[in-house]
Structure formats: C-alpha cells, structure tokens
Amino acid sequence: MNATSADILPLSKVINILRDEDRLTDINGLVPYADFLGVVSAFEGGELVSRLPFREDMIGNYTTRIFHGGVLGALMEQAAYVHLLHDLKRLRLPKVINISINYLRPVVPEDVLAGCITVRQGARIANVRVRSWQTSWNEPVGTADVHFLLPKIRK
Amino acid sequence: MRGLSFSMSKFQDALPPDVESIFAFYASIPHHNAIGLEAVSANLEMAQMRIAYDPRFVGNPDTGILHGGLITTLMDATGGLAVMASVPKGTPVATLDLRLDYLRGAEPEVSLIGCAHCYKLTRNVAFTRGVAYEEDNPDDPIANFIATYMIKPVGIKMGVWEAGP
Numbered sequence: 001m002n003a004t005s006a007d008i009l010p011l012s013k014v015i016n017i018l019r020d021e022d023r024l025t026d027i028n029g030l031v032p033y034a035d036f037l038g039v040v041s042a043f044e045g046g047e048l049v050s051r052l053p054f055r056e057d058m059i060g061n062y063t064t065r066i067f068h069g070g071v072l073g074a075l076m077e078q079a080a081y082v083h084l085l086h087d088l089k090r091l092r093l094p095k096v097i098n099i100s101i102n103y104l105r106p107v108v109p110e111d112v113l114a115g116c117i118t119v120r121q122g123a124r125i126a127n128v129r130v131r132s133w134q135t136s137w138n139e140p141v142g143t144a145d146v147h148f149l150l151p152k153i154r155k
Numbered sequence: 156m157r158g159l160s161f162s163m164s165k166f167q168d169a170l171p172p173d174v175e176s177i178f179a180f181y182a183s184i185p186h187h188n189a190i191g192l193e194a195v196s197a198n199l200e201m202a203q204m205r206i207a208y209d210p211r212f213v214g215n216p217d218t219g220i221l222h223g224g225l226i227t228t229l230m231d232a233t234g235g236l237a238v239m240a241s242v243p244k245g246t247p248v249a250t251l252d253l254r255l256d257y258l259r260g261a262e263p264e265v266s267l268i269g270c271a272h273c274y275k276l277t278r279n280v281a282f283t284r285g286v287a288y289e290e291d292n293p294d295d296p297i298a299n300f301i302a303t304y305m306i307k308p309v310g311i312k313m314g315v316w317e318a319g320p
Contacts, residue, residue, distance in 0.1 A: 010216075011216055011217050031213075031215070031216070032214075032222075033211065033213060033225055034214075034222070035211075036211040036212065037224070056185060057186055058186055058189075059184070059185040059186060060184055068228060069228075069235075069250045070225075070228020070229070071224075071228065073227035073228070074222065074225065075224070077222075077223050077224050078222075078224060095257075097256070098254065098255060099254070100252070100253075101252060101253045101254070102252045103251060
C-alpha cells in the first residue's frame with residue numbers, strides 16, 4: 001500500500017483516515033498476519049469479498065495438497081473483521097470474542113474467497129457470518145460465525 | 156479427564172498409532188514449516204504443539220497481540236495431532252468443525268503452547284477439546300478450544316473403542 005502518515009499512527013487512529021479516504025480495505029496491509037497471508041479485500045459487484053491467493057506454503061497436507069484448515073479459519077476471521085469495519089455505524093476496532101468454523105469441503109490449491117453478512121450489530125456485540133468458496137458460491141468450502149466485542153466509544 | 160486406551164484385540168489388521176511417523180508427517184506439512192509450528196508430544200492422553208512468537212503473526216499492531224487466525228492454526232493442528240495419536244496408524248483425519256473462545260490476548264514475545272485431548276472416538280467422528288496458553292503460564296489459558304474431526308478407516312477394520320482403564 002502507499003506509505004502515508006497513516007503508517008506511523010496507531011491502528012485505532014488510522015482506521016478513521018482510511019474510512020475518510022474510502023480505502024478501509026487497506027487495513028489488511030496494516031494487520032501483520034493478514035499481510036503475511038496475503039489477504040486482499042475488495043468490492044466485487046457491490047459485495048465486499050476477501051480473497052486469499054493460493055501459496056505453496058499454505059498446504060496442510062503434502063499428499064492430498066489441500067489448504068491447512070487454520071489458514072481457512074484465519075481468512076474467514078479476517079474477512080469478518082474487514083466486513084464489520086465497513087458496516088460499523090460508529091467506527092472502532094472490534095475484538096474477536098469467539099469463532100466457530102465449519103469445514104465443508106476440501107480446499108484445493110487455488111484462491112479462496114470469503115464473503116460475510118453482519119447478522120447483528122448491537123452497542124457492545126456484533127455477530128458476523130462468513131461463507132468461503134472457490135469455484136462457485138453454491139459450493140462453500142467453509143462457513144464461520146464470529147462474535148466481536150465493540151469497545152466503548154468515549155464521549 | 157480419562158484417556159482412551161488402545162485395545163489391539165478389537166482392531167483386526169489395525170496397527171497402533173505410531174507417534175514417530177505422525178511427527179514426521181507433521182514436520183513435512185508446508186504450512187507448519189512456514190510458520191515454525193512444531194509438535195511437542197502426543198499420546199492417548201494429550202497432544203502438545205508449540206509456536207514461537209513472531210511479529211509477522213500480530214493481529215493488532217498497537218498492542219502486539221497475535222492474530223486469532225494463528226491460534227486457529229495452532230489448535231486445528233494440535234487437535235488433529237491428538238486424534239492421530241488415538242486412532243490406528245494411517246487413518247485419514249479431517250477437521251469437521253472447530254470453535255475457539257479467545258479468553259484474553261496473548262502476551263507479546265512469548266511462545267504459545269497448544270494442548271488438546273481426544274476425549275471420545277466413534278467409528279467416524281473424533282471429539283477433541285483443549286486450550287492454548289503462553290509457554291510460561293499454563294494456568295491461565297488464552298483460548299479454549301473444541302473441535303470434531305472426521306476419521307475414515309481405509310483398509311483398516313475398525314473395532315469398538317473403549318474408554319479406559
């Protein structure tokens with residue numbers, strides 16, 4: 001991403017700048033682990049989709065050549081995080097309370113996509129549902145349910 | 156928690172779990188090598204894995220706290236290890252579902268240990284639970300873990316598992 005003054009500020013401040021510049025998806029580049037995995041979020045046909053490009057070092061089984069389950073979980077957690085930032089009525093940094101992941105199909109060595117819906121956004125808690133797929137949205141490779149704690153906003 | 160016992164007489168043609176070959180398999184997994192995730196121990200009672208702190212794994216750069224996704228990877232692998240150490244040698248194992256409760260953020264700069272236990276086995280499903288904690292602080296876990304794995308007896312006649320002793 002472009003180097004801006006945003007890079008030296010704490011993330012909690014940077015998100016406001018990113019939102020004002022309408023590039024909240026750049027948050028992936030500021031979260032080291034998401035950057036390490038190479039998660040890219042972008043709007044595709046009006047929907048926010050997070051993409052995890054396949055890399056050899058994400059293989060979880062060298063004979064069957066399928067993704068490591070933890071990597072799919074990490075993608076879905078990060079996708080939920082980015083999605084929630086876009087949906088938040090009042091912007092702040094959510095914290096993950098828990099995540100429940102269902103592994104539905106083997107994840108073949110190709111890019112994985114993840115899309116979310118914010119099921120509920122309350123004052124303190126948000127619930128986000130994630131669906132991930134490869135060839136077709138109708139054939140999900142995994143789903144996840146994530147609860148976030150929303151920090152208090154100081155008045 | 157009671158461990159599972161491996162009763163050979165119940166398993167025709169089945170070989171007992173071979174921890175050495177499971178460790179070799181785990182060490183060959185590309186993603187484990189990419190993040191430095193290593194198996195520590197595995198038996199019918201418990202499986203343990205370890206991952207060193209790395210700035211690349213941080214989820215919040217303001218605090219240095221690790222990303223939850225890394226803990227998912229640690230615990231998915233640890234639960235799988237606990238299952239493999241409890242089923243006949245060569246049984247394929249695949250995660251069905253996994254739930255993690257993040258109890259608190261892990262201290263920066265400290266290695267994490269994943270610890271899991273396979274508390275129930277059926278013909279097709281293995282049930283596991285466990286915790287993740289900082290290496291120097293096993294009494295105050297950072298995450299609670301529960302997961303189920305599909306097991307598929309290929310070329311192995313599965314018998315009935317018994318809890319024991």
